[in-house]
Amino acid sequence: MLSQNLMKTVVILFIFATFITSCSEESPLETALKSDSKHIQKVMQNLDEHELQIIYTQIDRDKNGKPNFKDFEFNVNDSLYFYPASSVKLPVALITLEKLKILQDKGINIDRKTRFKTQNDTLYTSIEKSITDIFAVSSNQAYNRLFEFLGQDSINSNLKSKNLKGRISHRLSTFHSHNLKTQPLIFKDRNQDSILIYKQESIENLPLPKLAMKRLLKGKGYIYNDTLIPRPKDFSEKNYLPLRSLHDMMKRIQFPEMYSESQRFKITPDDYDFVIKAMSMVPREAGYDKKTYYDSFGKFFVYGDTKKDIPKNIKIYNKVGNAYGYLTDCSYIKDTKNNIEFMLSATIHVNKNGIYNDNDYEYFEIGIPFLAQLGREIYTLQKKNTKSIRKLRYFIKNIIIKPKGLIFSKILLFFNKIIS
Secondary structure, eight states: OOOOHHHHHHHHHHHHHHHHHHSSOOOHHHHHOOOOHHHHHHHHHHHHHHEEEEEEEEEEEEEEOOOEEEEEEEEEOTTHHHOOOOGHHHHHHHHHHHHHHHHHHHHHHOOTSSSEEEETOOOOOEEHHHHHHHHHHHHHHHHHHHHHHHHHHHHHHHHHHHOOOOOOOSSSSTEEEEEEOOOOOOEEEETTOSOOOOEOOEEEEEEEOOOOOSSEESSSSSEEEEEEEEOOOOOOOOTTHHHHHHHHHHHHHHGGGGGGGGOOOOOOOHHHHHHHHHHOOOOGGGOOTTTTTTTGGGGTTTTTOOOOOOOOEEEEEEEEEEOOOOOOEEEEETTTTTTTTEEEEEEEOOTTTOOOSOOOOIIIIIIHHHHHHHHHHHHHHHHHHHHHHHHHHIEEEEEEEESSSSSHHHHHHHHHHHHO
16 A cells, blocks of 8 residues: 555646646637637637737746746737737837936936927927826827937937847828938927027938838728728838737836846936836826826737726736727736736737728727737736636645655645646
């Protein structure tokens, strides 16, 4: 007959093997996409049309609170072009704060609250206000001002230095979107001051080559000056920011300690705290009317298909994009009540008629319901996973391995290391 100690060892190993096998059978992302939800299946039944790409990062922390990442991808391909829309505002906001620190290190006395305006502006604003508006309501005007502050060359060289793929080439929703010359900017303490704190002259940027990748010609036509042009729309001169780059930026700003100094965004601690807070803001927290700008106005995952307030225990740090039938969201989602956290990024295309600039896109019929449901599916799976690991740890520690013994202590340490 087996000894009591050996019997317990066998039980532990059996439970461990069962746990590992159950975890490896199917990825959580595959499980989520097999959901019976009509919102999920409507897209899954026509993947080519919807150009779906998804990245999910499962986050588990060890006993010291150090995060461990496990990434899952679906259809992700950096060489398949999708229009990133306003998601390009994420790197521009972060690189703006980097440039601000560089200027401060040179002795230029400006900060994110300093008033500034571009040559064509009639009103003064600030970098803080611009970044807040970028995350709260995805303001194109705010993005364009920061674009003038940086210039294309600076943005792209910064991305390249961090080994992030991308090519930011233009402003958004303005007639001079591709102008290679930026506007001059002036900074003042107060609007009425005659003395400038800092003046930035125009920046001459180099012409950018056209993109060379798959799916740059899209649809069967587009509207130009109220006229239908019956040929595919060419995106080869548009902004390019692949999903992996977006997702990696979110990791770097949320978990900078996991990256080397050269891969981090180099901003001051105060500016870091500010941008993290700005990323989680809902419009009403930035002073916008909640009837027009409801909580999920710029947060598609989990709550995108409702206008109800997002619960206080749920924090969504994200940036969305929405244009030409493309919806993109890159999010770090945290539930402080249930101790759940994960990252989710996705892009989807909804343009059934294949015509661009006609404002006839299925954002609210297909795109946003899909992203909201995907967020809920992943949240539910993450919640179940978190509960299962807690129960398993408790069971092994308090039921099986409670009797003292070196062999059981070693097994416990080994098991905790594997699932942490």
